[in-house]
Amino acid sequence: MSESFPYAGGQARQSNATAAPDPLGGEWPSATRYASHLESYYDAVNDAYDDWSSGVHRRLAARLIAIASPFPGERVLDVGCGTGLVTQMASERVGSSGEVFGVDIARRLLEVAQRRASPRVRFFHLPAETLVFSDCTFDVVTIGDALPYLADPRRALDEASRVMRRGSRIAVSVLDRALSTPAQKVFHEQLLALERRHPIVVPRPPGDRTRLGEPAALAHLLASAGFNDVVTTTMVTGGRAATAREWTDLMMGAGPSSHALLSVLGAPVRDRFEADLTEQMRKLGDDEAFRYHHPFTFAEAIRP
Ligand SMILES: C[S@@+](CC[C@H](N)C(=O)[O-])C[C@H]1O[C@@H](n2cnc3c(N)ncnc32)[C@H](O)[C@@H]1O
DSSP, rough: TTTTOOOOOTTOOOOOOOOOOOTTTTOOHHHHHHHHHHHHHHEEEEGGGTTHHHHHHHHHHHHHHHOOOOTTTEEEEETTTTTSSHHHHHHHHHHHTSSSEEESSSSHHHHHHHHSOOTTTTEEOOOSSSBBBOOOOOOEEEESSGGGSSSSHHHHHHHHHHEEEEEEEEEEEOGGGGGOHHHHHHHHHHHHHHHHOOOOOOOOOOOOTTTTTTTTHHHHHHHHOOOOEEEEEEEEEEEEEEHHHHHHHHHHOHHHHHHHHHTOOOOOHHHHHHHHHHHHHHHOOOOTTTTTEEEEEEEEEEOO
């Protein structure tokens, strides 16, 4: 452990987050169940995560790092680091004179990250909302495709701000659901209808996260957490599935909510779901049927 290691003695320092109710977060009774739901999803996708859907997560990570642009010698924190895609790229940028830390709540993803990353990178099993780093520690913070999944995105941004130096950069990517295709909208409506009839409860965090990835909403969230000079950009990739089975297989890796339900369907229920989906897709016409987007908003900002 190097002398400059900024771990604050095992105790989370006081966050500057307020206790006021926030539409995005706050305490809620099923928080523990939500956390374990997230963990079991990430545990299940684990090895497949990086290559899911033609490697879209790798591409997202590369874009995020290009935006954050860590320099040699800088100290970087990757929040919600998962398998460490962003973390490792950051480590290559900062070189041996820099330092990189990754934090996440999913132990098995952290194990994958640790196995693959350079030994210089250090990983912590920690929630983004209660970091154990000292104030004004980092030159760069990255939060790649993680903000809407956090228990309390606003508090996580307050924590990020606390541990960032003045003038340091934050780079964030969030799925922009508004740019989903008609086929994705049809699928999600059908999945929601199935969820209402199904005995499985899909835990969800409080507040409405569906618009968080829209450029204006993300810029507003960062500005309201005290960041300056927010700039947003969009990246859209996508593809088309050939069949309903290919679609549901793909969508099982798309996020914790889809996975929670699709992964527990018995064969007859899944067959019926896919038959209905095929019918809905047929109505969309050849151009739109089974077409999907991976639309992401990237935001960069400065900690004043
Ligand atoms: C979609 S993955 C993104 C992983 C990685 N940043 C990337 O770009 O590939 C979201 C990550 O957020 C993590 N996560 C969810 N809630 C968290 C929390 N409260 N604190 C820290 N990490 C969390 C999940 O375990 C998961 O690894």
